Amino acid sequence: MTVTAPLPDTPIDRRAQFAAMALAGVVLGGVLLTGSTFPIKVWFPGAACVSVLWIAAAAGYGRVLRRVLFPRMEAGDPRRTPLAIGLGVAFALAVVNLFATLGFMPMHAWWRFVWWIGMGIGWILAGLSWRFVGSLFRVRSIAADPLLWCALPAIAALALATALPPGLAWSTEFGGYDALAYHLELPKEWLAAGALEPLRHNVYSAFPSFMEGAYLQLFSLSADAVPAHDMALAPQALHAVLAVCAAWMVAATAEVIAGGDRCQRAWARAIGWCGFLGIPWVIVTGSLAYNEMAVLLMLAAAMLAWTAREQAGAWRVGVALGLLLGAAVGAKLVAAGMAVLPFACWAVVTTHPNTTSATRHARALAVSAGAASLTALLILAPWLIRNHAATGSWTFPFRVPLVSSGNGWWTEEQMTRFAAGHTAAADMGMSARLRALGDAGFLQGFGAAPDADPWLPQWSVVFWIGSVAIVLLMIGLRRVWHMRSMGLALGVMLLAQLVFWMFATHLKSRFLLPCAVPLTVATAVAAAPVLAQQSRGIIVALSALLLTAWSLQPSLLMRMDTRTASAVELCASGRTVATDVDGQGMVREIANDLGPGTAAFAQESATLGDAMPLAWIANWQLPPGAVLGSEGDADVFWCRTTPITGTVWDGGPLTRVLRAHPDDPVAAVRALSIDEHLTHLAIGESMLARWKASGWIDPILTPDRVRAVAALLNPVARTVSGGVVYKVPLAH
Structure with missing residues (x-):
């Protein structure tokens, strides 16, 4: 297993070279032609x-x-x-x-x-x-x-x-x-x-x-x-x-x-x-x-x-x-x-000591293991230290x-x-675990x-x-x-x-x-x-x-x-023509705008009453100074200003106000405005349902409690992920 001499890069077989070159050329040419746009x-x-x-x-x-x-x-x-x-x-x-x-x-x-x-x-x-x-x-x-x-x-x-x-x-x-x-x-x-x-x-x-x-x-x-x-x-x-x-x-x-x-x-x-x-x-x-x-x-x-x-x-x-x-x-x-x-x-298993040098091999193995452990601990130390400083727990x-x-x-x-x-x-059971491995x-x-x-x-x-x-x-x-x-x-x-x-x-x-x-x-x-x-x-x-x-x-x-196939076709089209609210033709490059969106396309979706990505709503549909919270939709990377949100394990703003007011939706809505300082709240109902089916969701987020709070809010837009963005009433 140990190489003691150089291993030169050489052809395997001249005929294999020509076959591989021809085949690769056909494949590469086809890829380039079909994806040329x-x-x-x-x-x-x-x-x-x-x-x-x-x-x-x-x-x-x-x-x-x-x-x-x-x-x-x-x-x-x-x-x-x-x-x-x-x-x-x-x-x-x-x-x-x-x-x-x-x-x-x-x-x-x-x-x-x-x-x-x-x-x-x-x-x-x-x-x-x-x-x-x-x-x-x-x-x-x-x-x-x-x-x-x-x-x-x-x-x-x-x-x-x-x-x-x-x-x-x-x-x-x-x-x-x-x-x-x-x-x-x-x-x-x-x-x-x-x-x-x-x-x-x-x-x-x-x-x-x-x-x-x-x-x-x-x-x-x-x-x-x-x-x-x-x-x-x-x-x-x-x-x-x-x-x-x-x-x-x-x-x-x-x-x-x-x-x-x-x-x-x-x-x-x-x-x-x-x-x-x-x-x-x-x-x-x-x-x-x-x-x-x-x-x-x-x-x-x-x-x-x-x-x-x-x-x-x-x-x-x-x-x-x-x-x-x-x-x-x-x-x-x-x-x-x-x-x-x-x-x-x-x-x-790959270490094969000779019977005459078993002790030496064991000592070398111990030295390697010790050096590896100390080095790994050293490079992981920043994580352990910052974790302990912030949470009181190393891990x-x-x-x-x-x-x-x-x-x-x-x-x-x-x-x-x-x-x-x-x-x-x-x-x-073991049979269930093996079945899961097979699947x-x-x-x-x-x-x-x-x-x-x-x-x-x-x-x-x-x-x-x-x-x-x-x-x-x-x-x-x-x-x-x-x-x-x-x-x-x-x-x-x-x-x-x-x-x-x-x-x-x-x-x-x-x-x-x-x-x-x-x-x-x-x-x-x-x-x-x-x-x-x-x-x-x-x-x-x-x-x-x-x-x-x-x-x-x-x-x-x-x-x-x-x-994926739809995404490739969409981006391969390169450009698309859309119409803004004034009727003026507008052209944009799709691949660069699909994430954060554009004001014109967000406005067009709103005019047609279409659902749109949460980032489009956050970036282009909310008024200046708006503070958006999100519960369920945690994939907020494309939002220019990060919403107040949380993972399923931490909980977001809705989770926090319901923990404080589990049976009082009016007080929970007031807390969204006063304690969380929100003007808008996105509730990803589809994702919440998925989390619940997986057994991950916070027990406080029952469907009845979520719906009771949502009923007191004003819907603004629908998201493509199956959620709704609401306006939070200003608490006095």
Whole structure:
């Protein structure tokens, strides 16, 4: 598993090259022709380009870290550049989170200049080696290994979905509701506050928020009046680039583990690259301003670092692992069980001490574990400290025995409700958990839907293929003992992920995403030796065709998802003609206005009596000086002035006044004006009903109480999400 010699990038087979090149050319040409009307301004916005500059700067810092932590790594080792990117991204996320916590994010030109200088230093560090710069863009290896081109359809789908304004794509994610409610909204509010800090109306602000801190940095680079809206595509683009980097990391890991001759390594690299990017779930989440891709990137990078431990030494590799896995937890807390624990299982199984040196190996393993733990604790310290300072609990809203037990600003009921909403019911039987696993992973999108949520094949057959590959690695008769051991290690890793998912999460399919790493690596390692032995050109060409077909799955899903397909068609039209209230023709670019809206289009919708997005109402329909509150509709990112709202766990203004006046709607309405200082209130009745069906809603928000309050308010407009905006009577 440890590489001691350079692995050159070379073609697999001349006929495979021509087949892959021709196929990729046809696919790419078709994509360009069918999407030629998509606005160039949307495809190449300056805000999205900033994400590439961010990654390049992170890679520059990572290059220094890789040289320090892996001093014995040879010049041609294929792990050099991927490790630099992984370490650099982890370092950048940790540093940005620290500086944002300290308040180095105000909207001033001087601080923007400082951040640009910081990124410039990263570019200089990267530019000190032209070979490193070239490796970042993979020009030589892609030209020499055209099988990697088979992933172009998946990359095109990723780029297209990323170019859509936040809030439009993917019905399974309800248009990226979580992004509009907190992944993007929190950085917007932190930018106004001048620091990354817990906010009492949004419990997710008490999370480590490493990715949201990076989004905050991107927002802070804009001098626009509403920086978050000006840079809205930048977080999506950054997350999409991280998805591509994660695929690179998975491909490099598969290549190193597969070993063998250059042909076998090239097949492993191609299968890992295309296999990962062809998973529809990767493209769905990668195109949104989420945080999953950081976890997958760090997990694959940690595996890659562990294969290079002989080039680092025990404590150095421990520091690298602590940085990577600590950043994974900082990006998404569930990574503690879906990345850190499975990696530990995989690392232990892949450690094979000689009987004569068992003590030395055990000591080295302990040193690595200790260094990793201390490093991870160090980079997570800003989160722990700011959480304790704001809430009195190190890990609020989670209780950790012997570490943290406080309730923060919540009641006991809220703590219990939050915990129940993020884990499966304690009395849920094993058969029910296994059935949920089958529906979320192995069978998702096939057969009858188990509930009313969108039911699409976002995992395809990844779990089936990956599981079979693991079994074949473990029992393959022609495999050496090392490969059988690797199959066992990957199997233990996957099993740890599945067990944690079944017993420590709320059984949602998206939380299985870290499983994509061992599943893809196992498939690549198992298939590469078989394909490398094929000398018939037709078999090689068919294999390239199969990789391309696999990479077309995300595009197929975009067609199957009516919400995304409609959004693509809408934005691809580029322009539309509408009529304002005076009858004058007006033209606008849809893709730039769908989020915050325009005064003319909001007025037209109001004149026709049509429902419109809450942001359009807040931005263009309310009178100057109006104060909007919202209960139920928490996806308020596109509102220029953030409404007074709250998550389902914290509760919004209506929840607070009903807690104070549960049986007196008149007093509750008066409190909306006097205590909450509202002039208008949006009640998202459809979302409240969904929360109630899920068991998440505050018990005080009964339908009767909500309707009793609404009956005393004056309706102003309807929202497209199924809610109503009311005018609150002025209390005397």
